[in-house]
Amino acid sequence: MKYDFRSIEPKWQKKWEEAGAFRAVDNSDKKKFYALVEFPYPSGAGMHVGHIKAFSSMEVVSRKRRMQGYNVLFPIGFDAYGLPTENYAIKTGIHPREVTDRNIVKFTSQLKRVGFSFDWDRVVDTTEEGFYRWTQWIFLKMFENGLVFRDQALVNYCPSCKVVLSNEDSQGGKCDICHSDIVQKSKTVWYLRITEYADRLLSGLDEVDYLPNIKQQQINWIGKSTGAFVNFTVKETGEKLRIYTTRCDTLFGVTFMVIAPEHPIIEANRDRITNIKALDAYREVCAKKTEFERTQLNKEKTGVRIEGLTAVNPVSGKEIPIYISDYVMMGYGTGAIMAVPAHDERDYAFAKKFGIDIIEVIKGGDISQEAYTGDGEMVNSGFLNGYTNKKDSIARMLTYLKEQGVGEMGVQYKMKDWAFNRQRYWGEPIPIVHCRYCGMVPVPYEELPLRLPRVENFEPGEGGESPLAKIDSFVNCKCPKCGRDAKRETDTMPQWAGSSWYYLRYIDPHNSKALADPEKLKYWMPVDWYNGGMEHVTRHMIYSRFWHKFLYDIGAVPCSEPYAKRTAQGLILGPDGEKMSKSRGNVVDPNDVIDVYGADVLRTYVLFMGDYASAAPWNDSSIKGCKRFLDRLADLTDLIRENGGSPKLETSFHKTVKKVSDDIEELKFNTAIAAMMALINEIYEVGSLTREQMMTLARLLSPFAPHLAEELWETLGGEGLCALAEWPTWDETKTVDSTVEVAVQINGKVRATVELPVDCPKEKAIALAKADARIAGQIEGKTVVKEISVPNKIVNIVVR
C-alpha cells in the first residue's frame, strides 16, 4: 500500500472529529477509564518534542482502553496563568490575555496535528472566568474552614525588579530574571494550612499506586519526624524554653542550648540581657543573609552567648548557657534546641569553637576526636545508664518526662505551610476585602468570579506591590459585611492554584452551578492513571492532593485521593545530550519532524527511543528506523495471500499480541514497538501473510501510529474506525512453538544447541544433548560428574 502520510493524516484527523470518536460519554453504563496528563503551560515558544513524549503514554493507554471497550476520558487543557506571559507582556506591551489566547491557538493546532485522541469538547483554561471562579470558590471554602491565615514573613525581594520572588526563582541568592542580589524583606504573606493535612497526605500514600520513587519523594517532602518536646526553664525568669528533639534519651549530655536569632525570648527579655547590643548586631547580620546563605553547609559555626539568661536542664537540674546561632532555624521545631555536642556533629563543632563542655552519654566513639552519632550503651545518664537500645532508652525517657510534666512525645514535619500569594497581575485575584471595621471579609460566593480587571500597565508597584494596587476602580469597594468603604486584596494566587484541581473540571467543564456535577464526579473519579514529569511529583502533586482532601472533607468530591496511579516520563534531551532549552538552541520542534516524517513516525519514535521513564537524547538519524518500520509495514499489504503465512508465523502473532498488550500496561513502549518490528521482519522472511493477520497488525499499531492504522484498516475492509475496533486477543496455548532450541553447556560453557520438543523430559533432553556430535566429542575420555537439565532452557553437563 502506498503510504502518503501527508494526505492520510489530515484525512483521519477529520474523520475522527466528525465521528466524535474520542468524546467521553457521561452517564454511560460502560466501565470508565480516566487518563490524565499534566496540562501544558502555553508558552510563546510552542510545544517541543518533550511535550509529545509526556502525552504519548496516556495517549497509547487511552487508545488501547477504547479498543478494549472502556468509556475513556482523556482530556487536555492549559495552565495559563504565570510569570513568563506577564514578563512578555511587560516587555512588548501586549496584554497577557491576547498572548495567552494566541499561544493556546498555537498549542491546539500542534496537538491536533499529532493526532492525539483528546476530548476537545472538554478543554479547560485556568485563566478563563468560568474556571477561576471555582478556584476562588475553593479558596473561600478554605478561608471559611480556617485553612487560610496571614502572617508576617521574610521574603526574597529583588530591589531591581521590585518583585517578591519564590525560593525557586531566587536560587543562589540571585534574582532569576535580572541576576541582581536578593534581599530579605518583611511582608504580609497569605498561607494555606497544608501542614494540617501533613499526616493524611502521608498515610494516603498507602492507598495509591505511585511509582516507588515518586512515593519516596513525597514522603521526604513531607518529612515527618517523631521526637519529643521538652521544656527547659530560664533560671532568672522562670519562663519555659521549649525545644524539640528526636533524641531525648541524650538529655543528660546537654551542655548548652541554642535558639534561633529570631526567637521571641530575646525581645521579651531585652532589659534583662546584659549583652543585648552584641546580640542585636549578630541578629542584624543574620537578617541580611538569604535563606540560601543560611543553609549553606560546612561553614564555620557562628553565634553569641546570651548574657543574663541561664537555662536549667529539667532532668539533671544542671545550669547551662544559652546561645543564639543561625544554625537553628525559627521555622522548624520550636526554634530552640538542646545541644548534645558529644553526639551531634553540629553541636560538636559549636562546642569546640566556643569551648563548651562535651559529655559522653553513649559509649562507642571517641568524643575527643569527633561526635559519635551511632548506638551504644548509655552512660553518665542517671536512670538511663546501662540501656543499650535506642528505642528503649527513648521510651524510658519519654515516660519520665511525662511523669515530671516537663515534656511529651511530639511530631514535626519539614513541610511548611503554603505561601499562597504573589504580587503579580496575571493570576487569580484573591477574593478578600479588607474592611477597617470588619477585618478580612470574603467576597460573597454569588459575586464570584471576582474578575481580574483589564489593565494596560503590568509593571509591579514600588516596594513590590501587585500591579492591581494601582487600579483604583478595583481596589476601592464596599465592605460586603457592613457596606462601608473598603479595599480589596490586590495580591493574586500563585501558579499552583489552578493546577491543584483542574482534573475535576474536565469532568464537567461547562457547569455554572458547581465545580462539577456530583453524579459525574462519582462516575469518573478518581483519575485512573496520571502521567507527568518528575519535577511535579512533590509540589504540584502534594498541593493538589491537599486540595482534594479538603474538598473531600467538605463533601465536594466523592473520594479522598485524586490519583489512583501515577507514573512519570523521562526527559528528551537535545541531540547534544543536554537538556533542551532555547538558549542552547537544541530544541526540536515537533512541527519540523511532522513536516518531514509525519505524525505517526514522530509518535512512534518518541516511544521507541528508549526506556520511557529515562532521559534519552534526540537522534535525527535514529528516527529513520521508525520511518522504515512504518513504510515496511504499509508495504505488507502486497504480501497478503489466501493461505499466506506459516504455522510458526501464526505463533509469532500470538506472541506479539501478548507482548504488545502487556508492555503497554508497563509503559514499555520501546519493547512493544521492537516486538512489532521483529514480527514484520519475520513476515518478510516468510514472504506472505493472511488478511486476518494484517488486520491484527493494524489494530496493534493503532495506539502508536493511528493514522496509518486507519488507512490500513480501511484498505483491508475493516468495519468502522480502527480506533474503535476491538483490541486483538491472544491464545496462550498458541504462543508456544512445538520445538525449542536448547543450549547445551559443558562445565557452564555453551558448546552446542539442540532442537528439542517443548517440555522435553530431563533424561531425554540430556540423552539427546549427548548425542550431538560436538558434545560427544567434548565428553569423550572424561568423567561426567553431574548433569543438569532445565526444561526448554538449558542442559549443562559437568565433566572432569
Next chain:
RNA sequence: GCCGGUGUGUCGGAAUCGGCAGACGAGACAGACUCAAAAUCUGUUGUCCGCGAGGGCGUGUGGGUUCAAGUCCCACCACCGGCACCA
C-alpha cells in the same frame, strides 16, 4: 551528609522467579540497483588469537555463592535525581 536510582557494543537500548548477553533500532563497512546520488534491498558488525574449524576474554571495580551470575551476597568506585545546619 541522608534517601532513591543507574552503570551492558560506536550510539539509543534489550535480556533480572539465575539458564545461549547484546533483541529492536541507529551508525559503520561491503555488495546489488543507478550515469550518479538519494531511497530501497542483501550481507557483516562486542573484542582478541586463528587461513580455517575453532578457541580465549567480555555487562563500572574487587571478592564471594552456584553446575550456571548482567541478574544473588559482601566491599568499593563513578554518574544522575531528590532532600539537606530538620535538631
